Amino acid sequence: MPHPQAQASSVEDLGDDEYLNDFVAGDSDTELVRADIEDSGDDDEEARVPPKATKRKADQLEANDDDDFTEDGGEAIAGAMKAKGTAASATTTSAGEPDATEKKKKKKKKVTKDYSINQSALLDAEGIPQRNCSDFAQKAGDETLVAFIRDYLFKNRSSKLFSAASPLAVGSPKAIIISGSAIRAAHLARLVRACGTCKVAKLFAKHFKIADQTRVLNTEVFPLAVGTAGRVLALLKNGALKVDELDFVIMDGTYRDEKQRTLFDVPENKPEVIALLKAVREASPTTEICIY
Structure with a gap:
């Protein structure tokens, strides 16, 4: 006890x-x-x-x-x-x-911030005008890219322009799609084939030498082209790519890579994109820039 x-x-x-x-x-x-x-x-x-x-x-x-x-x-x-x-x-x-x-x-409380660049504001600051595409009824994305090009931008004339017998001059596309990487550009090239029966130019560095691309552009008709800003700018400067009949430059702006970066967020892409758009506007003032 x-x-x-x-x-x-x-x-x-x-x-x-x-x-x-x-x-x-x-x-x-x-x-x-x-x-x-x-x-x-x-x-x-x-x-x-x-x-x-x-x-x-x-x-x-x-x-x-x-x-x-x-x-x-x-x-x-x-x-x-x-x-x-x-x-x-x-x-x-x-x-x-x-x-x-x-x-x-x-x-433990963590706030996730979005550091993505405002693409429209960036182009405005660089003095690059853009086409207002807000009246396109469908949501931007890979599933609606063909409809955006064929039925919206080239409505009532796509069947003629994007046919195998297109009346365009060699090396003079009507629309160029700019992406942030060669892999993404290859994917987009496969998608836009559904716009018609015409050829699609692949203007990026992966597996393609600039000399070969220059030769093909000087001999073939490509109503549509897909590429990266650096390679497209190089082909524009050497004269192989002509923009006299170019109606639209379509920026692949809604796609995000594995790091959630858009075309304009990648540091090494931004200078080339701005330089390309300014060069196109200088050579062809009537060409419109679209962010899709």
């Missing part, structure tokens, strides 16, 4: 607990037995117990009380202390600042 003083010390730390206060207050063995007898409702004759038996029953009651305290009371006390400690950890410091737990939670 624990020493009474040890019991008293632990209970004082706990604060108000009616059962433990009674236990520490020093109830005698006789009082414990009397209370037990009174609760049982036995008569006076049965209540007369020899002193030796009374002492033995008191010892048994105290042992039971100790067991109850260890098994039930200890768990309740531990739970109360744990709850008190948890509540204290959620409070703020005396200076009114959040504790370490609250600060840690605030650090």
Whole structure:
């Protein structure tokens, strides 16, 4: 059985607990037995117990009380202390600042920002006018690119221009699509074949030498062309690509790569794109720039 003083010390730390206060207050063995007898409702004759038996029953009651305290009371006390400690950890410091737990939670909040360049604003700042294509009813994307070119930009004349017997001059496309990479350009070239039966020029560096592209442009008719800004600009400068009959330069502006960058967001692309658009506008002022 624990020493009474040890019991008293632990209970004082706990604060108000009616059962433990009674236990520490020093109830005698006789009082414990009397209370037990009174609760049982036995008569006076049965209540007369020899002193030796009374002492033995008191010892048994105290042992039971100790067991109850260890098994039930200890768990309740531990739970109360744990709850008190948890509540204290959620409070703020005396200076009114959040504790370490609250600060840690605030650090976990992450705001994702979109650092994409405003393409229209960029071209406006460079003095490059754009065609307003807001009246195109369908959402921009690969699935609607053919409809955008064939049914919107070249409405009522696409069947003639994009046929195998197109009346255009060699090396003089009616529309050029500019993409951010050779892989993307190859994909777009496959898509725009659905515009008609005409040939589509592939004006990018992947697997194609500029000398070979120059030779083909000087001998073949390509109503549609797809390429990267750097290679298209090089072919424009060497005279193989002609823009006299060019109606539209279509910028592949809605596509994002694996890093969520558009054509204008890639640092190495931006100078070449701006240089190409300015060169086209200078050589053919009637050519319109579209961001799709």
